[in-house]
Structures are given as C-alpha cells and as structure tokens.
Amino acid sequence: MIPNLADLAVQGAQMALVLAAAPLVTGLVRKVKARLMRRRGPPLLQIYRDLARLLRKEAVVADNASWLFRAVPFLVFAATWVAAALVPTFATGLTFSWSADLIAIVALLGSARFFLALAGMDVGTSFGGIGASREVMIATIAEPAFIMTVFTLALVAGSTQLSTVAAAMATGEVGLRVSLGLALIALVMVAVAENGRVPVDNPATHLELTMVHEAMVLEYSGRHLAMIELAASLKLTLYLSLVACVFVPWGLAGPGSGALAHLIGLAAWAGKLAVAAVLLGLFETSVAKMRVFRVPDFLGAALMLGLLATLLLFVSRSL
Amino acid sequence: MSATVAALLCPAALLCPAALLAIAALTVVANRGLGADRARWLVYGGAMLVCIAAFGVALVALISSARADGQAADMVLPLGLPGIGARFALDGLSAVFLAVVGLGGAAASLYGLGYGRHEHEPFRVLPFYPAFLAGMMLVPLAADAFTFLVSWEFMSLASWALVLAHHRVPENRRAATVYIVMAAGGTFALLFAFALLAGPAGGFAFAAMRAVPPDAVTAGVVLALALVGAGSKAGLVPLHVWLPLAHPAAPSHVSALMSGVMTKIAVYGFLRLVFDLAGPPAWWWGVPVLVAGGVTAAVGVLTALMQTDIKRLLACSTIENIGLIFAGLGLALAFAANGMAAAAALALTAALFHVVNHALFKSALFFGAGAVLTATGTRELDRLGGLIHRMPVTALAVLVACVAISALPPLNGFASEWLLFQAILLSPELPQWGLKLAVPAVGALLALSVALAAACFVRFYGIAFLGRPRSDEAATAREVDRFSLSAMLGLAGLCVLAGVLPGLVIDLLAPAAAGLVGAAMPPQGGLAWLSIVPIAESRSSYNGLLVLVFIAVSALGTAVVVHRLAGSAVRRAPAWDCGFPNADPATQYTASSFAQPIRRVFAGAIFMVRESVEMPPPGDLSPARFRLDLSDPIWERGYLGLAGLVGRMADFANRLQTLTIRQYLSLVFLSLVALLVVLAVWR
16 A cells, blocks of 8 residues: 555646646636537636636635634635545546545535535625525535435445446446446436536526525635635536546556556546536536525435435346 | 453442442532532542543453453442342443543533533532433443343433433423433333343343343344333434433533433443344344434434524434434344344444544533533524634634534544445345345435534534624623633544544444454554555545545645745725625524525425414515424424323323212222133133
8 A cells, every 4th residue: 555656646647637627627618608608708718817816816804704714715625626636537546545435525525515614604694694504405415415326336336445436337347237327317416516507506696696606605805715716616627527437437547557548548538528518518508597496306306316226236236 | 461450340440430429429428518619629520530540441441352352250249139239240342331431421520620610509410410420330331130220220310310400490390301201211111121131030130131042022022122212312213302302401511421421321221232132133123223223313413403502403413423323233233133244343333433423522512512601691593603703712622523523524423424334335235125125215314414414513603603793692702711621622632533543443442343243343453554444445445544634735735835826915804795884793694594495495394394474564664574483293293192192091080080989889890800801811
C-alpha cells in the first residue's frame, strides 16, 4: 500500500486535471443550452474569467456572520475536491482510492451539503433559510437513492471500492443487467437533483421563490463565492465522471499501464465528459422546471428504482 | 501474571459501584449538614474518579482478554437472597458496556461539577446520581437473573427519582408516571424471559442457563420477551413513548446519561438474553429485530425533526440511533443463524461501535443543550439563535457532535454506519427468502434515516446556534463554566479520535464479538496507514485519518493560496437578503418552517398532521394565522386507547361491587362450576 512515485504522480495529475477541467464542463453545458435556445452564449472560457474576477474582488461579509460562514466555502470546496479525487477519471489504479470507498464519497458530498446548508442559515435571512430547508429536503431523498445505487453497484462488482467497481465493469463479464439499467436511471436522476439542474432547480435563476441552491449561497461574494462556484462545477464533473467510469468504463487505463494507455484514457474521458455535457444541456432545454413539491415524487421514483435494483440482486446474482 | 490480573478484574470492577453506593449513602446521611457546594464536589468529583477507574478496569479487561481468550469465572458474593448469594462476572461483553458507562459517567460527572451549581434543589439530584451510575454498572456485571433484575430495577428507580428532580413542573410528573409504568412493564417481560430460561429446575445463574439451552419455542418466546423488555428501555417503536417525555425532564447531565448510557444498558440486556443465554439462534430471529430496528430508526428521526424543544429533539434522535443499533443486531442474528460467523462479527461490531459512538456524541449534545438552557433559560428552538457568537466554545463542541451524529466523514458516526452498510452488502449470501427481502428494505430505511438525521441536525444547529437571536435571552446569553466546557470538548475530541482511528475501537470490541458469535473481525491495528478493512482489501476499506488529513490539507492549502494570490480583504456590510435591509429577526426561518417541506413529504405517513391557515376577510386588517396540529397516532390511538380500555373494564368490574347477596352467591356457585369443569377437562 506504500505508494510509489509514478502512482502518486497519476493521483496528483488526476486531482489537478479534475480541478482544471471542471469549469470547462459547466461552461460547455451553458454553451449547449444557449445554442439550443438560439443564443450565442458566453465563450467556453468565460467561467474561468468569472472565477478569476470573483477571486480578485473583496469579499463582502454580513455584519453578523460568524467564523463558520467564512470557513464553509473552503470546507465545501475541500470535501468536494477530495471526493472528486477518488473517482477514477482516466486511470483506475488510483493510489489513495483505498482510503475511501463509494459510500464514503456519498458521505463526503453529504458533508459538503451539510456545511453549505449551515452557512445558508448563518446570516439569519429568510432566503438562506428557504434555500437550506429545501436543499436538505431534496437531499433526504436523493442520498438514500444514491446509497441504493451504490448497493447495486457494490453487489454486482463485489466491492465498494470505486476503482475495483470500474475495473470489474470494464472486463465485460458483467454484461447487460436489469439491475444496472435501473441503477443508471436512478443515478442520473440523483445527479440531476444533487447538482441543482433543471427540472429540480435552476442554476441560472435568481428569481426568489424558485431557487434552492442559489438562495442558500445568496449572501456570498468575492473569493468565497468563487470557491462555492468552483465546488459546484467540481461536483458536476464528479457525477459525470462517476456515471462514465461505472457505466461506460471503456478506455480507462489500468494500474501500471504505460503512457499510451494513459493518453487514451485521457482522450476517452474528455470525450465522455463532452458527450455527457451535451446530453445534459439537451435534457435541460427540453424539460420545464418542476414545482418544489413535485421534486419528492421525482426523487422518490429514483429511490424506488434503486431499491428495486438492489432487491433484484438479492433475489438473483445474475439479474 | 495475566491470570492474576484477570482474576482481580471482576472484584476491581465491583468496587466501583460499591464506592458509588457509598457516596450516595454518605450524601443521604450527611445531607444538608454537608452544604450544597461540598456535597456537589463529593458526589460529582467522587463519581468522576470512580467512573474513570471503571473505564480503566474495563479497558484492561478488553485488552487482556483480546490476548488470552478465557471465560471469566463467576464471583459469588454473600449478598441478596440468603444462602444463594449474588453472582458477578466480567466478560468481553460486560467490559464493553462497563467502559461505556465509565466513559459516559465520567464526562457527565465532570459536567455536573459546573452544571449542578444551577440546581435549585440540589439534594433532589445528588444522592440519586451516584446510585443511578452504580445501578448501570451493576447490570453488566451481574451473572445471575436475580442480581440482573434487581440491578435493572435499581437503575430504573434511581433514574425515575432523577426524572422527578424538578417535580414542581406538572409535565415532569406526568413524564415520570409514564416512565415508571413503561419501566415496570419492561421488567415484567424480562422477569418472564429469565423464568423461562431458568426452567423448572430454577437454575437462575447465567452459567446454568448457558449449559441448558431452551427448546426452539421457548427460545422464540424469550426473543419476543427480550424485544419487549429491553426494547421498552431502549426505546424501540412502539415502546418509545416514554423516552421523549422522561429524558428531557431530568437535569441535563442526567439526560445525557439516560439517553447516551442507560439505553445502551438496555441493548446490553438484549444482547445477554438473546445472543448469550437463549441458545443458538433460528434464522427467523433476525427478521423481527431487523424490522423493529429499521422502523424505529425512521420513526425516531422523523419525530425528532418535528420537535421544537431541544432536549426532546435529542431524546427522539436517540430512538433513531437505537434503531440503527438494533438493525445491526438483527443482521448479526441472521448471519449467526446461518453459520456466517465472520459476517455476524462484522454486524455485531458495527452495532457495538455505534453503541460507543452514540454514547459519545449524544452525551456531548445533551451537555450542549444543558449549556444553552443555563445560558438562556429556554429549551425552545424558536427562542434561540445566534448563540455561536455568544457561546463560541459550546458552539464548536456541539458542531462536532452534530457532524458526528449526522454520520459524516471523517467523524465516528460515519465509521460505524459504514461498517453497518458493509454488513448489509454481505447479506445476499443469506439463503432464506424472508431475510433476502427484509434486508434491502431495512437497508433503504437506514439510508433514509441517516439522510434525515443530517437534515435534523442542520435544523437543530442552524436554528439554535446560527442566524440572529430570536429573543432577548438568546441575545444576552453568556458562555458557561469551564467544567461544562471541558466535558463537552473532551467528548467532541473523542468523537474525532474514534472517527480517525476506528481500527483501535474495533480491536477493543473484538472480545465481545468473539464471546457472542464465536468470531471477531480481523485485527485492524496493524494495518498500514491505520485504515480499516472489514473483509478484504479488494472489497472495501476506509481510512478516516487520511480523509481528515486530505480535507484539512486541501481546505487550508486552498485558503492560504487564495488569500496569498487573490487578496484577503473582507468588508463587513449589512446582510444583502435580496435588498431587504434590517428585517426583523422574526423573518428568519423557524424550527417548524424549516421542517415544513420534510413534514409535507414524509410526516403524513406516521403522524396526523393538520395545517390550517386563517385568512382575515378582505378589508380586515387583523393578521393571518397559521395553525399546525401534530399528533402521534401511536400515543393517541395505541396508548390512550389502551388506557381507555382499562378504564372501561374497570367501570365494568365496578358494577360487580354493588350486587345483592343472591347475585353474589350465584356468582360464587358459577365460578365453582367453572373451575370444576376446567379441572375435569384438564385431567
């Protein structure tokens, strides 16, 4: 388990790469949505400029904000980044993947959400409260649905280690299964909800009564806001990479494979992310946002699908 | 050398409750002559030292029996029934629970040193406090049914007296009545269970019961009685109704002991009866325990989400955690019945780990609630707010405990829940269909409960400690004394420690698991980087220490880089709030408005909720009013229904008391005939 230098390099490259690529993915989704609405849309790199601009600005903090308010952006960013670093993007043999498994990744994202919801309530405004309250309501159904998906994957692959799961999926022995299909649908629904995308939440809105995530972070500005935006981008990339590495694991470089395999893996990952971003943009433009109290029905369906997939595997290992 | 140590452990452990009883007696005898201040030092200082000693003894027992695996011999003392004596023993299971009592008791005593100063009638608390602790230590040490039941009742009665400490509040009197009725019912069930196990020969020492396992039907009845008897003490749904009433009524450090430790003694009672004494389990035993655990977890956390009293909220969340523990025990029973000893050890260790964890964070949370109560004089969430500014140290300790109880990495709550999920993932190997269908459903319930618990503690912390003060008391709150603070910070530190070094705790729990299911989890202490690997490395592993280091390094590193490169200017300004300046603190979200979405989605299933809005007619300037009626059908229909039934039967029996002599004579004749018929049929 003592890591050697090459593995460390792969792990480090992966962490840096995810961080660097995350805003681009968000930018691509925005661009696709804009083009589908026959707008030109901001350039792909605009989001990097926005982040740089936010970082340079002074942070305006409410008079009665506590230390928690100022610590949370960094905590949220760190928890999301660590979770993202554990998801195989272009190579499976991640050095530190044994330090936390898929259940821990779910819980790390849960930690980020916990602190963000607390920060929403710190200043004591009604918008912070509404955002935090709705966010935790969504999470109380999305998280068990996610856990059920994790159970399904773990039962199919015989492990909760994401690297092992991805490697098992890539072998082709798993094949097409009903349970995996159900788990894929459930996971996508969870991803849509957790990232605050249409139809659950609208990342572009600032209309008070329809927003969830944006209401929670309403009081943030400057570098704090930049960290939160970056964490949101990271989370989107994490979910897309997760779906990609489990359900379309082709092209992933195995542990100890050469530079060429890693290059292929990189290209494959970029391709998968691009396809996923385009699909997400397409999906978001084609549906309308739901009322808040329709969301539990939507996510309840995801929970039931996840439970059904797990049940199928308890009934028969080959379903 | 180790043999002499082992022989000395049980007497050493017994000295602790004896010392506590001596303190209690001394307090009663000296009473007011001692003065409240000196009595406080005597009781809490003495109890703290004794509890630390008990913890030390338990730790030595766990470490030594981890190496030399030997069954501890019973120690017979000439106490109790004349000529028979009382038996005591300290095995792995007892040692785990003795350690929990020691740890929880030491922290509560330290806290009591400061908190007890605010007690109006200290002598209603002081004598009972060490007696309560002594009862909780004696239960795990008892090695025969009589000693067990006497200690159990002693523990119940001492805690009942503590619930009545503030007896002038009518609610507390009601809580105490409900508590004593439920406790008596539970002990009644345990009495039957032990009587069945002792059999006609009356071998009521645990060793004798172990030697003669009961037949299948008797064992099944014992399981049911243990679920009722221990479950009512632990707070299994639907026997949980006394818990949210009685736990908050006691002084806060006693609440912490009742919630964090006494419910664990109930878990011990269940383990001793079902895993140890009732013989080899049948496959179906796991099903009722699993289902009870899953339902308890979900109902408990939903009830907690609806509460607006902080101590009641914490008591309800205890019900949830008891559910998680019992779900682990159910899994362990199912695995053990099917001969999967390693998996059973994993599930059992997960449950025991959660026992330890819950004792740590729930005690810390109750201490925090007590501190809030001292500082503001109120337990109502809707009168709090902004305490993080006024009580920074309490706020920090409570935040750590909230993160831990919400099962978020890298703290200890996550570690035990992770083990529990790993155990669930082993259960497709179980051959029986009943279990194959029950386990995933219960798994989903547990996942739901964990997510709801996080929501519950966002609400608790966000309303009480964050935001702006909702009352003058909250706005002028002052930080509490140093004893209370050190107790809270100590427990918060232990939460972090148990979270980043879960392997150490798992290794300490190994003797208990080995004694009950015949196997223990593989030793974790020697693994590289202190990670934990429950089954095999390719299957799953978790390293709390590395997760903590990763998060800390990336958070601090990012903060440093951002501040260095992008500037660290901060401007304080009024809150933005979409442009509403200086809104009243009443415009903040309240405890019930925060819970409203969750109430709408989930609570309809288990509560009777009625929301109504009274809108004034157009032109009328009176304010609109929102009314929320929430009632618990288990209490309204179940318990009150039962009480009504008893009342109606009493009314009916009452009529028998005003009959004529003729009617009495005919009644006597009829009962004689009936008895003779019974006798004839019986023969």
